[in-house]
Amino acid sequence: MKQRTVFFVSDQTGITAQTLGRSLLTQFDGMKFRHVTVPFISTPDKAHDAVRRINLVAEVEGVRPLVFSTFVHNEVREIVRGCNGLLLDFFDAFIGPLERELERASSHTSGRAHGLADDAAYARRIEAVNFTLANDDGIGVQNYGRADLILVGVSRSGKTPTCLYLALQYGVYAANFPLTDEHFEGAGGELPSVLRPHLRKLVGLTIDAKRLEQIRVNRRPDSRYASASQISFELREAEALFKRNAIPYLDTTHASIEEIAMRVLDSTGLRDRVEAQP
């Protein structure tokens, strides 16, 4: 099977073109795509360079590349449109209908989507990352009053990457707290006392025992930590604790970081608050 080269080109970072293009390509099973990103095409010269790169690939591979683009500026878009590739420009497709619906012209300003459009929102994301780093893995419990949410779960259930994603992308103050033997054995199944005042901020994560075993074996082979019996004990106890305390929880086994993050936002009242921010 022939490999297709896919270009993501933009007068901005190219992140939107990447996100959209990749999303579409997942719908074509079994095909192989080679990705090339060409960002910051801000001048006609750079646009002509991009066209030459695309055309060279078309010639060498004998099949025209797919070109996903998000050009805000018509001039560079029209130059790139002359390439020997299938150009799918996301702005071009939707700006027209939006202009008609909103009854105003778009500003054709680049660098806004992932640029520093809003200082306050940007500062909040940075502060959220700092908060998350300072409140990872059960440290910083004295700060839980300022947390938007606290993820709880056993080691390697996905807490840290999810917290960081929520902080970076959405400015959510996300802390996380690991459940370990001390919270299970003989503790009568009580929620750790540091968590009790924050019960409504808690979201539990769980994971399939087999999958967790793979992850832990990879990390510390031949340890009690990575043994099947210890893992199934921890997961059973953690889920029982979630249920007894009516803590919403979700299974991270077949989910990506993005999906876990979206489901966490969904299971709390946070989505609306996050979206209401500037």
Next chain:
Amino acid sequence: MKQRTVFFVSDQTGITAQTLGRSLLTQFDGMKFRHVTVPFISTPDKAHDAVRRINLVAEVEGVRPLVFSTFVHNEVREIVRGCNGLLLDFFDAFIGPLERELERASSHTSGRAHGLADDAAYARRIEAVNFTLANDDGIGVQNYGRADLILVGVSRSGKTPTCLYLALQYGVYAANFPLTDEHFEGAGGELPSVLRPHLRKLVGLTIDAKRLEQIRVNRRPDSRYASASQISFELREAEALFKRNAIPYLDTTHASIEEIAMRVLDSTGLRDRVEAQP
């Protein structure tokens, strides 16, 4: 001015619809948009619920909402198309041209774009986050051999969020090292010895002095750390060090995390390697 409500709806996480919609809306200056995300619309029932929500908003606000969608499944998309909003469906617009170009039908499978499509790539992202956390702010210098890149710069120049973004999104093993007085004063301008063997992995970050002062004052008011004279000294010394050692560096003042990350990938040979991964 009337506020418009914008829905991001999907049978998946809605992240792609958000990315597209937000990116487009930045082109309409001065308008106010209220965001509502409705993800995981996987059944006709949920689709009818979404239509009712959209129609209620249309009625209450007296203007039809904008609806950005990424429906993989035609059945739910067609239900939502019946809503009283301007539906801009991104799969609908582009899947057709792609099917014709690739000469095959798309799989209409949801949950792939941000789902766990590829275990290896997913595991790499998690490992990269762990690496970055273990090598933040000058700790873990003994691991620099395994780093893909090492960001260097003064405190609060943007190193940590950029590293985390690179790890989470691209699976890049990104470490960072803070430049402080001990690397400047009387050290003859030599690169810290722990960095020297890794010179080709270094990327410098700098930032406008006024902006850095705001950030540091906010963090530690009335400190030497936040004083204008200390800040201009640090920045001058850091930039001189970058120049003397031919370390590429970039100014983070007016850039978002995403943009800094893309420019860092651009200034190294990493983009191609990242894109070549599964």
